[in-house]
Amino acid sequence: MSLFPHRHLLGIEPLLPAEIETILDTAQSMREILDRPIKKVPTLRGKTVINLFYEPSTRTRSSFEVAERVLSADSLSIATATSSASKGETLLDTAWNLEAMKPDMIIIRHASSGAPHFLARHCRPAIVNAGDGAHEHPTQALLDALTLRQKKGRIAGLRVAIVGDLLHSRVARSNLWLLTKLGVDVILCAPPTLVPPGIEALAPVTHRIDEACEGADAVMMLRVQRERMTGGYFPSSREYHLRFGLTEARVRRARRDVVILHPGPMNRGVEISTEVADGPYSVILDQVTNGVAIRMAVLYLLLGGHSEVGA
Amino acid sequence: MSGTLLITGGRVVDPAQGLDAHLDVLIEGGKVTRLGERLRARHAERLEAKGHIVCPGFIDVHVHLREPGQEDKETIATGTRAAAAGGFTAVCAMPNTEPVNDQAGITRAILDKAASAGVVRVYPIGAITKASQGEELAEFGDLKDAGCVAVSDDGRPVANARVMRRALEYALAFDLAVIDHCEEPALSEGASMNEGPVATWLGLRGAPAAGEAIIVERDVLLAELVGGRLHIAHVSAAASADAVRRGKQRGVRVTAEVTPHHLFLTDELVRERAYDSFTKMNPPLRGEADRRAVLEALREGVIDCIATDHAPHAADDKKVEYDQAAFGVVGLETAVPLCLDRLLRPGIVTLSQLVSIFSARPARLFDLPGGTLAPGAPGDVTVLDLESRYTVDPDRFETKGRNTPFGGLVLKGRAVATVVGGQLVFRA
Amino acid sequence: MDASRLARGLARIARQIVERHPDIEHTALVGIRTRGVPLAQRLARVVAKGEARRPRVGALDITLYRDDLTTMAPNPVVRGTEIPFSIDGCCVVLVDDVLFTGRTVRAALDELVDFGRPARIELAVLVDRGHRELPIRADYVGRTLNTAREQTVQVRLKEQDGEDRVLLLEPEPLVARTQGRRR
Numbered sequence: 001m002s003l004f005p006h007r008h009l010l011g012i013e014p015l016l017p018a019e020i021e022t023i024l025d026t027a028q029s030m031r032e033i034l035d036r037p038i039k040k041v042p043t044l045r046g047k048t049v050i051n052l053f054y055e056p057s058t059r060t061r062s063s064f065e066v067a068e069r070v071l072s073a074d075s076l077s078i079a080t081a082t083s084s085a086s087k088g089e090t091l092l093d094t095a096w097n098l099e100a101m102k103p104d105m106i107i108i109r110h111a112s113s114g115a116p117h118f119l120a121r122h123c124r125p126a127i128v129n130a131g132d133g134a135h136e137h138p139t140q141a142l143l144d145a146l147t148l149r150q151k152k153g154r155i156a157g158l159r160v161a162i163v164g165d166l167l168h169s170r171v172a173r174s175n176l177w178l179l180t181k182l183g184v185d186v187i188l189c190a191p192p193t194l195v196p197p198g199i200e201a202l203a204p205v206t207h208r209i210d211e212a213c214e215g216a217d218a219v220m221m222l223r224v225q226r227e228r229m230t231g232g233y234f235p236s237s238r239e240y241h242l243r244f245g246l247t248e249a250r251v252r253r254a255r256r257d258v259v260i261l262h263p264g265p266m267n268r269g270v271e272i273s274t275e276v277a278d279g280p281y282s283v284i285l286d287q288v289t290n291g292v293a294i295r296m297a298v299l300y301l302l303l304g305g306h307s308e309v310g311a
Numbered sequence: 312m313s314g315t316l317l318i319t320g321g322r323v324v325d326p327a328q329g330l331d332a333h334l335d336v337l338i339e340g341g342k343v344t345r346l347g348e349r350l351r352a353r354h355a356e357r358l359e360a361k362g363h364i365v366c367p368g369f370i371d372v373h374v375h376l377r378e379p380g381q382e383d384k385e386t387i388a389t390g391t392r393a394a395a396a397g398g399f400t401a402v403c404a405m406p407n408t409e410p411v412n413d414q415a416g417i418t419r420a421i422l423d424k425a426a427s428a429g430v431v432r433v434y435p436i437g438a439i440t441k442a443s444q445g446e447e448l449a450e451f452g453d454l455k456d457a458g459c460v461a462v463s464d465d466g467r468p469v470a471n472a473r474v475m476r477r478a479l480e481y482a483l484a485f486d487l488a489v490i491d492h493c494e495e496p497a498l499s500e501g502a503s504m505n506e507g508p509v510a511t512w513l514g515l516r517g518a519p520a521a522g523e524a525i526i527v528e529r530d531v532l533l534a535e536l537v538g539g540r541l542h543i544a545h546v547s548a549a550a551s552a553d554a555v556r557r558g559k560q561r562g563v564r565v566t567a568e569v570t571p572h573h574l575f576l577t578d579e580l581v582r583e584r585a586y587d588s589f590t591k592m593n594p595p596l597r598g599e600a601d602r603r604a605v606l607e608a609l610r611e612g613v614i615d616c617i618a619t620d621h622a623p624h625a626a627d628d629k630k631v632e633y634d635q636a637a638f639g640v641v642g643l644e645t646a647v648p649l650c651l652d653r654l655l656r657p658g659i660v661t662l663s664q665l666v667s668i669f670s671a672r673p674a675r676l677f678d679l680p681g682g683t684l685a686p687g688a689p690g691d692v693t694v695l696d697l698e699s700r701y702t703v704d705p706d707r708f709e710t711k712g713r714n715t716p717f718g719g720l721v722l723k724g725r726a727v728a729t730v731v732g733g734q735l736v737f738r739a
Numbered sequence: 740m741d742a743s744r745l746a747r748g749l750a751r752i753a754r755q756i757v758e759r760h761p762d763i764e765h766t767a768l769v770g771i772r773t774r775g776v777p778l779a780q781r782l783a784r785v786v787a788k789g790e791a792r793r794p795r796v797g798a799l800d801i802t803l804y805r806d807d808l809t810t811m812a813p814n815p816v817v818r819g820t821e822i823p824f825s826i827d828g829c830c831v832v833l834v835d836d837v838l839f840t841g842r843t844v845r846a847a848l849d850e851l852v853d854f855g856r857p858a859r860i861e862l863a864v865l866v867d868r869g870h871r872e873l874p875i876r877a878d879y880v881g882r883t884l885n886t887a888r889e890q891t892v893q894v895r896l897k898e899q900d901g902e903d904r905v906l907l908l909e910p911e912p913l914v915a916r917t918q919g920r921r922r
Contacts, residue, residue, distance in 0.1 A: 026817050028819070029818055030803075033803075037853075041804060041806070041850070041853070042849070099796070215852075297817075300817065
């Protein structure tokens with residue numbers, strides 16, 4: 001009987017709460033490896049992992065690379081400029097070429113929602129979603145949850161506000177799935193133009209950030225991309241900051257021990273003011289360390305302890 | 312075609328004549344000559360139809376044959392074979408080929424190919440505008456003379472209201488219907504499915520149903536303004552059906568069609584199938600409320616007929632990320648089994664209504680010959696077996712396209728014989 | 740082995756450790772998870788009672804170092820290693836409940852060495868049941884048992900299983916498919 005009976009990690013949505021807890025517990029146990037003098041364990045020795053990143057990302061990619069190397073896996077990173085089928089190789093051809101090198105796992109970040117599912121359907125290695133379009137970014141949500149749990153001692157029953165561009169955010173979706181599955185009281189906040197239809201089914205939505213911050217244990221800020229302004233979603237970054245930015249005053253409406261999470265990199269002065277970004281509530285550095293631990297746990301749970309599966 | 316055929320022992324259902332009786336049908340010289348009991352014809356081939364339903368040949372008014380220019384996806388030969396296998400005796404071919412069928416010469420080339428390689432009747436639809444760019448009107452008169460039965464820029468909407476108005480006005484001179492693919496491009500930009508909760512969870516950009524209804528309303532009002540003949544392609548939204556209903560009530564000359572996939576599937580399928588691009592088409596699968604509404608509209612007669620929007624694609628065009636995949640699914644070979652299994656069997660429509668939906672009504676839409684088995688009508692017949700099981704096996708399709716969302720389904724009812732001009736072109 | 744024999748075995752091991760390590764505060768007892776950990780803690784308590792000085796205690800999780808990872812049940816639980824002190828230059832006594840093939844100890848040695856450079860590593864086990872597959876031996880043994888390979892030695896400890904007992908069990912026969920239920 002396996003603790004984590006999945007071949008791939010394509011998203012949080014298909015996971016059971018117990019499975020999510022397993023990942024968090026495993027990551028917590030493995031975290032101490034990063035404090036050792038020799039940060040290496042032989043667990044995934046002889047396994048090959050390919051990081052296939054179609055979108056630029058130093059942060060997430062480095063985090064996966066460190067996790068892979070700590071576990072003694074052989075790691076290879078491929079950064080490609082674009083996914084458009086008209087330029088160069090299709091995703092499928094790229095994946096098949098990589099598959100011929102017999103990797104055990106492909107970690108993919110891609111601008112198209114469903115790209116990891118597409119790979120999982122057509123390729124043999126285990127697939128980990130490092131962010132697909134606006135769909136999901138499971139390891140981000142997991143490291144956010146681990147950080148929350150460390151800071152607050154628990155997850156269930158917390159009140160967490162998710163603020164920002166919900167429409168385009170895969171981080172928001174993954175977090176929404178994870179937090180609601182683990183019994184968190186979530187409240188969402190965004191301008192009406194950035195609220196995707198149907199999201200109220202999982203959590204209440206407010207357009208007033210003061211209301212969202214009221215009594216919150218944690219506030220999760222989403223990045224606002226500059227293109228959204230030209231896309232007519234809201235008139236200016238000034239107005240966005242005034243109405244939806246996380247300022248000192250708004251943070252003070254939350255609980256005294258509130259924790260501010262941000263997937264990074266931050267747009268200071270837009271979604272978050274500089275004082276808050278640099279203030280004591282920010283746990284961004286913990287998020288980064290936990291990110292490596294989570295990714296180690298995911299790699300271990302998917303690759304460690306299995307012999308070559310059938311085919 | 313100088314076909315002579317005697318179809319015996321079947322139950323003839325011809326709503327155009329108000330006929331439902333066990334009769335033999337005699338076709339001579341490619342035309343129906345007699346209906347009667349225990350007919351004899353010494354020189355005739357015989358087709359035994361005992362236990363089967365004998366109908367006027369089915370017509371699909373919305374098909375993409377892809378020839379000229381995209382023969383890797385389909386040819387007139389393979390597309391018409393697929394039609395025959397699906398029980399259709401005639402198809403209307405949309406003009407978004409390469410080059411677009413916006414000139415008489417291209418129309419004639421299509422008809423020539425159909426005559427030599429096609430196995431069912433092909434009625435070309437000409438473009439509304441040159442190269443379907445939505446700006447300058449194409450030569451409707453020439454197109455009609457060459458054989459076009461209607462005009463459309465299908466694949467795209469006619470985005471400019473002035474151009475659509477002119478098209479409806481100008482088409483009056485030739486008594487042509489203008490078929491519009493209704494979509495407000497500004498609302499559907501970058502979308503790969505229906506806007507709604509499913510798109511939200513899948514992280515895909517969606518096109519709202521309102522985007523279709525907006526243009527349907529516009530077109531109905533324009534048709535009313537100029538007295539033109541309007542046909543709405545592939546209605547998918549409740550609000551679109553509603554606009555058609557009100558237009559008809561006011562006496563506007565508007566007709567509409569719906570596809571089988573919009574009758575039976577919703578956007579939930581995209582999620583169930585985890586981004587399978589065989590669920591991607593335009594207009595997209597909508598929510599359950601829209602599905603029920605268009606089904607009801609068909610039952611009421613607000614939507615006149617079923618048309619497949621058969622859109623074959625090469626495997627490479629579909630085997631990519633969802634948002635990059637081509638829009639479209641095939642439908643010629645699955646439409647009749649689906650409708651027999653899911654419309655007739657549960658009693659949503661009667662047999663007479665179903666036959667009318669596939670024969671008399673489409674014929675009437677564009678003044679096509681057929682749609683009835685009255686003496687003098689073309690000898691086009693579709694023979695149905697309501698008990699026969701049909702398994703949707705894409706690998707055995709006649710069409711080159713394998714892109715169907717219905718793969719693996721087992722359906723009850725199918726066409727077991729297709730006759731065009733007295734020639735048997737398909738036998739199950 | 741019943742509770743009293745178990746206690747006696749541990750007491751003897753504690754005595755032997757103290758004899759060999761006069762500087763007991765600088766000796767570390769590192770239990771191998773899971774049952775080696777309460778055993779190490781008990782040993783430390785016994786020593787402390789007798790000597791009024793305590794050895795340091797740590798816990799080692801060897802899950803990520805096993806060499807039979809691919810043939811075990813998938814994803815054995817990772818509980819984490821806790822060695823909150825430096826082991827450089829000191830003597831470490833690994834503590835485990837049963838010494839069998841020696842593979843667990845090999846994994847523990849690999850991991851320990853990643854933590855630092857101990858001056859010496861010794862091994863204390865409650866039960867040595869033979870059938871070594873690697874050249875590994877225990878320095879301190881509670882009880883030596885002659886076992887057949889297919890038999891199982893089950894150590895039960897109050898801290899985890901509610902009682903102190905060591906059982907020698909016959910192998911489970913293949914369950915008959917047709918008749919009744921076997922417990």
